[in-house]
Amino acid sequence: MWQIDQVTLRLFIAVCEEGTIARAAEREFIAPSAVSRRLADLEALVEVALLLRSQRGVRATAAGEALLRHARLIMRGHERLQAELSEYAAGARGHVRVLANVSSMVEFLPEALSVFLKANPRIRVDVEERVSAEIVRGLEEGVADLGICRDVVPMGSLDVLPYRSDHLALIVPRDHALAGETEIGFEQTLAFEHLGLSSNASVNALMQRIALEKGGELNYRTYVSTFDAAYRFIQAGLAVAILPREAVSRHAADEYGLAVIPLRDAWAQRRFVICMRDRHALTLTATHLLDHLLSTRTA
Structure with a gap:
C-alpha cells in the first residue's frame, strides 16, 4: 500500500x-x-x-x-482536524463551517443560527457567502461541512435535503404605474428596465431565457451587489427589480417606499436545499446544526 x-x-x-x-x-x-x-x-x-x-x-x-x-481533500481534512481539536483544547465543543448563498443569508439564516448559537454557546459556526454553484464546488472540495443553496444547480454526488422555499416578486416604488397590482405576470414587467443582483446570476439567466420564450426581452439597466443597494436604486426610480419577497422586510419596504407585487408565474417559487458530502460522515457538531436547521424548514 x-x-x-x-x-x-x-x-x-x-x-x-x-x-x-x-x-x-x-x-x-x-x-x-x-x-x-x-x-x-x-x-x-x-x-x-x-x-x-x-x-x-x-x-x-x-x-x-x-x-x-x-x-x-486530505490536507483540508487534516487542517480541519487540527482546528477542531484546538477548539476542544480551548474549551469549545465544536466548529462547523457553512457555505450559504446571499438569499438565505438575507431571508432566514441569521435568525436560524441565532437560535442555535444561543442554545449552544460553546459551538462556533463560520458562514461564508458564495453563489450556489460555488457552494457545491466548495463542498466537493471539502472546504465546508454544510451548504445552503438553490436546487437548480447540479449537485453531483452530494447528499441533498429539501429545506425552504421563497417566492419572487416585482419590487417597484410606491408611485410606480404597477404599484397597485396585487399580483403580476412576468411578461408585464418586460416593458420596464430591470435592476439585477450580481450575486443572482442563475435567476437572471432564467428570466432572460423566459423573456425570449415569451417573445420579449429583459433589459438590465445595471447590476448591484447587495439588497440594500437594490432598494436605493428602486427608490430613486432608476429601475424595477425581481427579488424574493421574503428578502424585502416590512421595515425595508416602509423605509424605502417600496411596493412588493408577487409574481403569479409557477417558476417564481424557488427552493433551497441543504447539501453536504456525506450526511453520515458529518461531525456530531455539524449533525447537531443540520438537525436544528431541518427542524425550522418550511414548505
Whole structure:
C-alpha cells in the first residue's frame, strides 16, 4: 500500500498551483532540488507520470489531476482536524463551517443560527457567502461541512435535503404605474428596465431565457451587489427589480417606499436545499446544526 506523507502532498499541491517548481519551492521555503526529488520519488512510488514538464513550467497529467483533488481533500481534512481539536483544547465543543448563498443569508439564516448559537454557546459556526454553484464546488472540495443553496444547480454526488422555499416578486416604488397590482405576470414587467443582483446570476439567466420564450426581452439597466443597494436604486426610480419577497422586510419596504407585487408565474417559487458530502460522515457538531436547521424548514 502506498504511504504518501503530508509534506510531499503539500509540495505537489504547491507545484500544481504555482506552475513551476521554483515558485513552489519559494512558496514552501524549501530548495527547488528538494522539491524535484520529492516529486520524482512520488512518481516512482505510484508508477505513473503525474506532471508534464516543459520550458514554461509544469502541469498535472490526468493522473496528477486525480491526485491533486484527493491531496487537497486530505490536507483540508487534516487542517480541519487540527482546528477542531484546538477548539476542544480551548474549551469549545465544536466548529462547523457553512457555505450559504446571499438569499438565505438575507431571508432566514441569521435568525436560524441565532437560535442555535444561543442554545449552544460553546459551538462556533463560520458562514461564508458564495453563489450556489460555488457552494457545491466548495463542498466537493471539502472546504465546508454544510451548504445552503438553490436546487437548480447540479449537485453531483452530494447528499441533498429539501429545506425552504421563497417566492419572487416585482419590487417597484410606491408611485410606480404597477404599484397597485396585487399580483403580476412576468411578461408585464418586460416593458420596464430591470435592476439585477450580481450575486443572482442563475435567476437572471432564467428570466432572460423566459423573456425570449415569451417573445420579449429583459433589459438590465445595471447590476448591484447587495439588497440594500437594490432598494436605493428602486427608490430613486432608476429601475424595477425581481427579488424574493421574503428578502424585502416590512421595515425595508416602509423605509424605502417600496411596493412588493408577487409574481403569479409557477417558476417564481424557488427552493433551497441543504447539501453536504456525506450526511453520515458529518461531525456530531455539524449533525447537531443540520438537525436544528431541518427542524425550522418550511414548505
